[in-house]
Amino acid sequence: MDRVSLDVRGALTGLLDRLRRRGGETPRRGAGRGHGETSSEEPELRIDVGPAVSVGTLRALAVVAGAAAVLLTATTVTGWVLGLVALALAVVRPRGALPAFWLGVVGLALLLQDERPTVWLALSTALTVLAVHVTCVALRLTENLGPRAPVAVAVLRRRWPTFWRAQLVGQALGLVAWVVPELPGAWVTAAAVLGVGVLGWLLLVPPRRVAQ
Amino acid sequence: MSSSGPPDRTASTAPGAGSWFEIRSASALGVVALGLLLAGVVVGRPVVVAVVAPLLVAAVVARRRSVARPPGPPTLRATGAPRPGEHVTRLVPPPGETRVRLSLPGYPEATALLAADPTPATVTFESARTGDLAPLRLDAVPVAADGELESAPVTVVAPALVVEPIRLPVSGLPAPHHLVGSTGTHRSRRRGEGEDLLDIAPFAPGDRLRNVDWRVTARRGTTDPRLGTRLWVRRHHADAEAVVVVVLDSRDDVGIDVRTWAGGTGDVLTQPTSLDVARQAAASYAQASIERGDRVAFVDLGHRGRPLRPGAGRRHLDRIVQAITRSRAVGEPGRLVRAPQVTAGAIIVVVSTFLDDDAATAAADWSRAGHPVVAVDVLPPTHLGSLSGPEQVAARLVLAERTQRLRELRAAGIGVERWWTA
Numbered sequence: 001m002d003r004v005s006l007d008v009r010g011a012l013t014g015l016l017d018r019l020r021r022r023g024g025e026t027p028r029r030g031a032g033r034g035h036g037e038t039s040s041e042e043p044e045l046r047i048d049v050g051p052a053v054s055v056g057t058l059r060a061l062a063v064v065a066g067a068a069a070v071l072l073t074a075t076t077v078t079g080w081v082l083g084l085v086a087l088a089l090a091v092v093r094p095r096g097a098l099p100a101f102w103l104g105v106v107g108l109a110l111l112l113q114d115e116r117p118t119v120w121l122a123l124s125t126a127l128t129v130l131a132v133h134v135t136c137v138a139l140r141l142t143e144n145l146g147p148r149a150p151v152a153v154a155v156l157r158r159r160w161p162t163f164w165r166a167q168l169v170g171q172a173l174g175l176v177a178w179v180v181p182e183l184p185g186a187w188v189t190a191a192a193v194l195g196v197g198v199l200g201w202l203l204l205v206p207p208r209r210v211a212q
Numbered sequence: 213m214s215s216s217g218p219p220d221r222t223a224s225t226a227p228g229a230g231s232w233f234e235i236r237s238a239s240a241l242g243v244v245a246l247g248l249l250l251a252g253v254v255v256g257r258p259v260v261v262a263v264v265a266p267l268l269v270a271a272v273v274a275r276r277r278s279v280a281r282p283p284g285p286p287t288l289r290a291t292g293a294p295r296p297g298e299h300v301t302r303l304v305p306p307p308g309e310t311r312v313r314l315s316l317p318g319y320p321e322a323t324a325l326l327a328a329d330p331t332p333a334t335v336t337f338e339s340a341r342t343g344d345l346a347p348l349r350l351d352a353v354p355v356a357a358d359g360e361l362e363s364a365p366v367t368v369v370a371p372a373l374v375v376e377p378i379r380l381p382v383s384g385l386p387a388p389h390h391l392v393g394s395t396g397t398h399r400s401r402r403r404g405e406g407e408d409l410l411d412i413a414p415f416a417p418g419d420r421l422r423n424v425d426w427r428v429t430a431r432r433g434t435t436d437p438r439l440g441t442r443l444w445v446r447r448h449h450a451d452a453e454a455v456v457v458v459v460l461d462s463r464d465d466v467g468i469d470v471r472t473w474a475g476g477t478g479d480v481l482t483q484p485t486s487l488d489v490a491r492q493a494a495a496s497y498a499q500a501s502i503e504r505g506d507r508v509a510f511v512d513l514g515h516r517g518r519p520l521r522p523g524a525g526r527r528h529l530d531r532i533v534q535a536i537t538r539s540r541a542v543g544e545p546g547r548l549v550r551a552p553q554v555t556a557g558a559i560i561v562v563v564s565t566f567l568d569d570d571a572a573t574a575a576a577d578w579s580r581a582g583h584p585v586v587a588v589d590v591l592p593p594t595h596l597g598s599l600s601g602p603e604q605v606a607a608r609l610v611l612a613e614r615t616q617r618l619r620e621l622r623a624a625g626i627g628v629e630r631w632w633t634a
Binding site: 044052098099103107113133137151152159165166169170174 | 240241243244251260263267269272274309312316318321323325329333334335353482
């Protein structure tokens with residue numbers, strides 16, 4: 001018997017064993033012989049939640065806003081590359097510490113930024129405040145969701161009031177920052193540090209009230 | 213199972229249920245923002261303070277807001293009677309926001325972020341399968357405080373779907389050789405109370421007066437004065453019914469792609485397999501026979517239990533369809549030593565892929581015993597193109613054996629019908 005026929009016999013043995021007899025019995029997959037489906041069609045579970053925004057759209061929004069924030073804050077090529085890489089990681093896997101890492105990179109770039117107060121700086125600050133906030137909110141919305149998952153518009157509507165109020169505070173502070181580019185004097189700095197402490201306490205150690 | 217089936221079954225995972233905990237990414241963002249705020253103040257860069265302030269304000273506002281205890285689990289309820297095709301399940305989320313993940317064997321997972329809404333969400337999937345479908349599983353995570361807090365996941369399992377095959381009209385059932393009973397749509401050779409005329413004969417003891425044919429009696433019964441008046445009666449054939457035994461070979465569950473015949477691949481439910489087609493064929497033959505007035509029995513070759521006895525009527529048809537729907541081989545059925553016993557003279561409908569000798573041998577045995585036999589072939593059209601060369605040879609050999617088996621059945625006078633048309 002030549003090699004080809006040997007190969008054929010081996011394949012025959014394999015398939016016939018699977019199809020006809022194995023230990024004297026017809027082989028069956030649990031409750032049947034095989035389960036005979038083609039893998040050409042990809043089945044799908046669809047969730048219809050009414051008006052919704054897809055996670056893909058939100059991630060695209062995060063990419064645009066995040067890239068804008070990076071380009072506005074970083075002043076060197078290294079800063080841009082680092083910021084965009086951090087953004088890419090956060091968009092691909094928006095969970096854990098990755099969004100915070102991106103925020104850290106942007107914040108560091110801001111700290112290292114040294115620009116004179118101009119009209120462009122005012123516009124740049126306003127855009128940065130908005131872009132960073134939008135990026136973080138979009139990334140948080142897409143956390144633990146698949147790329148085609150829907151996010152109900154009702155969820156966005158519930159979160160909108162907090163968003164715009166917080167954004168209003170940020171824009172006001174940005175205006176102050178444009179007017180007063182550096183904190184004047186030690187007393188103001190001390191008051192700011194005290195404010196940070198209170199904020200931190202509110203943020204990290206709040207007794208949570210539970211409505212019954 | 214219809215929408216009015218058993219109630220939703222819910223099971224919640226115990227750890228952490230009933231309390232909120234912070235989301236890691238939210239905490240990390242808060243810590244980094246707080247650090248940047250501090251650094252901005254210390255270094256004297258108000259711009260940094262302005263950039264991180266919205267994040268901190270939003271987090272503080274969200275966390276200081278009163279939150280209710282984590283809500284109960286969402287509810288899942290199937291809508292409409294399960295039929296092969298599109299299955300729709302209504303998903304009613306609890307109050308607040310909920311992140312859900314839906315899983316069903318053979319399908320990619322689906323996720324969504326929902327909020328309580330008067331209009332419930334719907335979950336849709338396509339399945340061509342019949343019988344018991346795997347239940348839809350939902351993992352739900354309640355989310356609160358604008359995504360700052362979440363609770364432990366809760367798992368909800370939807371009611372199991374039992375999908376009955378669609379029944380199609382059938383023609384061409386063979387005429388029965390042996391009739392039983394005194395009702396039905398078949399004409400017996402015996403005298404009885406049927407519709408078909410047997411003959412006209414003189415009245416005899418046992419004849420009913422209502423069967424007297426007065427025209428014939430007037431014409432022939434009183435003309436000869438030497439004879440007394442003779443009454444003539446119309447005699448009829450008796451009605452009778454046949455017994456049809458539907459034999460389902462549920463041991464095989466194979467599809468178009470020969471590579472999957474040995475198993476080992478994940479469930480893909482968008483295409484019917486031979487078992488789905490076999491269920492449809494068996495249910496269709498059972499319905500056609502009962503509509504014809506026959507009594508129908510059911511035998512499952514993959515199950516060595518007692519067969520369903522012959523019966524007629526809609527309730528019996530429901531019993532048979534239920535048995536067909538639930539039919540599947542359990543474990544490894546032993547080899548068929550001899551054909552299952554069936555009612556004498558019954559019409560036998562054997563529904564099988566005929567990939568092995570068992571069903572064909574049983575059909576031949578029944579035919580030799582004098583039963584009219586119909587063999588219904590439910591093997592789907594096979595795709596061999598994706599196989600390697602040696603595998604193609606092996607598959608062709610198996611299919612050639614099957615073809616030879618069917619040829620021998622035809623030679624034995626057994627009608628072979630091919631059911632796969634979809």
